[in-house]
Amino acid sequence: MQLPDALAPEPTVRLRLDKQALAHNWRALDQLSGNASAGAAVKANCYGLGVGACVPVLRDAGCDAFFVAHWTEVEALLPHVDAAQIAVLHGPVRDDDVAFAKATGVVPVLNSLSQVRRWNAAGGGRCHLMVDTGINRLGIAPSELGDPEIAKLDVDVLMSHLASADEDSATNERQLKAFRECLPAVEHNRASLANSAGIALGTEFGFDLTRPGLALYGGIPRPELANSIRQVAFVDAVIMQIRTICEGDAVGYNGEFIAPSPMRVATVSLGYADGFLRSRGPGAALQHGEALLPVLGKVSMDMIVVDMAKTPELGEGDWLHVPMHLPDAAEHSGLSQYELLTVIGSRLR
Ligand SMILES: *Cc1c(COP(=O)(O)O)cnc(C)c1O
Secondary structure, three states: OOOHHHOOOOOEEEEEEEEEHHHOOOOOOHHHOOOOOEEOOOOOHOOOOOHHHHHHHHHHOOOOEEEEEHHHHHHHHOOOHHHHHEEEEEEEEOOOHHHHHHHHHOOEEEHHHHHHHHHHHHHOOOOOOOOOOOOOOOOOOOHHOOOOOHHHEEEEEOOOOOOOOOOHHOOOHHHHHHHHHHHOOOOOOOOEOOHHOOOOOOHOOOOOOOOHHOOOOOOOOHHHHHOOOOOOOEEEEEEEEEEOOOOOOEHHHHOOOEEEOEEEEEOOOOOOHOOOOOHOOOOOOEEOOOOOEEEEOOOOOEEEEEEEEOOOOOOOOEEEEEEEOOHHHHHHHOOHHHHHOOOOOOOOO
C-alpha cells in the first residue's frame, strides 16, 4: 500500500544537516591539504548522515574522489557521481566483486597479494593499492611490493592509512617515512596517506590526495581543526508527554532516578534506537535555547525522560535540541566521535 503524501505522518525525532557547513568543511580540508586535493570518505552511509543528502553537496563543492568500504555501498552513490570516482576500500574479497568492478567501472583498492592476483587474473585495469605501513589491518606489506604481480598493475592511487593521526605519536612520523620509502617501488599516478586527523598533521602528510571522513561531518579529531570545522549534524526530538511526579517516584527502567522533590518531567521521543545510546544519558541534558533539561534515569529504546524545571513554558509537541557537538558529546559519553555519528538511527532520516 502506498500512503498519499498528505497522510505521511510528521516525525517526532529528526536529523537536520547543515549542507553549507558540510561544503565548507570539505573546502577547508581541501585547503588544509596543501598541494593535495581532498577526496571524501563516504562509507557507512556518510558516517550515518545519509549518502543521498551528503554526496551531492560534496560533489558540488568540488570533490571528485569518494571512498566507501563495502561493494554493497556503491549503489547508493551511483546516481550522484561517476563510477570511476568511487573506490571500494575493502577491495575485491571475492571473484564476484571483481566482476562488479569491471561491469561498473568502480575502482577497487587492492589490499593483499591475493586480491592483486584476483584482479590481474580478470584482466586488471585501473586500481588503487593499499600498503600497510603499521596499522596492521588491511594492506600489502612493503616487503611484498617487489612481487611481479604488483608490477603488472595499473595503479592510480598508492595509499596507506595512519593508525594514530589523532594523537601526537611517533607512529605518525614512522608511517610517513615508511610510506615515502614505498613510493619508488610501485608505479602510480597519485599518492594518498592522510585521513582527517592526518591533514591536521601538516601538508607533508598530504601527498596528492587526502581522504577525510570524520571532519567533513563535523568531527574534530585534533585541536588544530577546531577553528576550521563546523557542526553539520543537528538532532531534535519532540516532547510526547508531560507529567508531574512526587518526591520518591522512580523514573524509567530499574528506577535509577528517584525524584528528590515534586518535579515536572517530559517524556521525549529519543532513544538508543535513534542513536542516543545508554552511555549518553548519565549527566547529559537536552537543550531549549540556553536552558538545559537533564536526562533522568536510563535511556530507553524509544524514549528518555528529562527534567522540565528550567522550561515551564514548554509542553507536548514542542521540540528539544539534542547536543551533537561531537568533541563534547564524545568526552561526555566515552563514545568516539565516529560512533556518535554512525549509530544515528534510521528513524531520524
Ligand atoms: C575511514 C577511512 C578514512 C577516513 O578517516 P577519518 O578519520 O574519518 O577522516 C580514510 N582512509 C581510510 C582507508 C579509511 O578507512
